[in-house]
Amino acid sequence: MAVPAGFRAFGAGAVLTAEQVNTFLMSQSIPVFANAAGRDAAITAPEEGQHAFLKDVDALQFYTGSAWVAAGAASVGFENNFLLMGG
Numbered sequence: 001m002a003v004p005a006g007f008r009a010f011g012a013g014a015v016l017t018a019e020q021v022n023t024f025l026m027s028q029s030i031p032v033f034a035n036a037a038g039r040d041a042a043i044t045a046p047e048e049g050q051h052a053f054l055k056d057v058d059a060l061q062f063y064t065g066s067a068w069v070a071a072g073a074a075s076v077g078f079e080n081n082f083l084l085m086g087g
Contacts, residue, residue: 030060036068 008024010016016025033039035056043052048065060071 039068 030051032053039052046063050063061068062071
């Protein structure tokens with residue numbers, strides 16, 4: 001995955017260069033895979049924060065830097081810490 005350049009809104013009819021696709025568009029998309037095996041075959045070097053959707057289990061996942069986990073999982077989100085503090 002290319003180094004993200006941030007967010008960019010593309011206007012109707014704009015012609016995108018290969019560099020724009022790789023630095024903006026690819027970083028703003030969530031690829032969809034049939035299952036984890038397909039994801040792992042396609043994304044051989046995931047980067048921390050990268051997302052993927054698995055159709056077989058209807059799950060959005062993200063890469064923590066060491067493992068793929070469910071997006072919104074209590075063990076990795078700030079929501080759990082906030083609730084435990086009584087907020």
